[in-house]
Amino acid sequence: MITLYGCYRSRATRPLWLLAETGTPFTHVPVIQSYRLNQPKAPDAPLNTASPEFLAVNPIGQIPVLVDGALTLSESLAITMYLARRYGGALGPASDAESALMEQWSLFAATAVEGPALDIRMTLDKGMKTAEAEAFVAISAEKLRRPLGYLAGALKEDWLVGGRFTVGDLNVAECVRYAAAHGALMDEFPAVKAWLARAQARPAFQKMWAAREAEPL
Known part of the structure; x- marks a missing residue:
């Protein structure tokens, strides 16, 4: 178990x-x-x-x-x-090549996306009350433009690997989620925004998110 x-x-x-x-x-x-x-x-x-x-x-x-x-x-x-x-x-790999791609996307999420995306989320959650906070969010958004552009270019199909939703999509979506609070940034990458919406529309995400929202702060 x-x-x-x-x-x-x-x-x-x-x-x-x-x-x-x-x-x-x-x-x-x-x-x-x-x-x-x-x-x-x-x-x-x-x-x-x-x-x-x-x-x-x-x-x-x-x-x-x-x-x-x-x-x-x-x-x-x-x-x-x-x-x-x-x-x-x-959700898992059907071949060694798919395994490598899912690992690639997961590492991409951890190294290129999560840091600046989380900086955006945490700063916006606290409220943009100072010029320093606004500048920090702007710098973090700039750090994300290249990786989000790369991700957008890879989304020629609905999902990242094998034409189906996989752990690769899940891992990347959970890191991109932090940046979703920056609506103007996400609007620059409509393919990414639509992909994230597809992932988060899945019943399993909705079930998980409802449990998260019910958990005390």
Whole structure:
């Protein structure tokens, strides 16, 4: 039985979305980030990334973590790739070439998209109250224009690999999602905007997102 440690308001959304796509049975152990608590090590604190019980699972103290039999995996994109290969059916690769492409897109998302996209999301969530914040968002948007242009050029079909929705789309979509709050930037790349909408219209994403919205801040 798979056990997934993490909360919905974290990068655990990625494996939680994939597990919703596959319908694979799993046990979910809610673990929240220690920085969200005033006293994460208090005896009555909820299970969090500083809890000894969780550190016994992942000594680095980060979520999500997957345990599947003797295998323990951290890093959300590695977890989704593993789940897609083992349980994902058409979500996973059908050949070595497809496997390489899905890994390429996942690494592209992590290295070229996630950093500046997350900077945009976090800054906009706090409110653009200063000139410095506006400048920071503008710089982050500029960093994304080349990777988003590259992604747009690759979207000659509805999906990135094999003409079907795969873990490659899921991993990239979850990183691009952070930048979606910058409506003007997304409007510059209509193919990317439409692709993200297709991905997020999937029932499994909607199920995962509803659970995320229901989770306390």
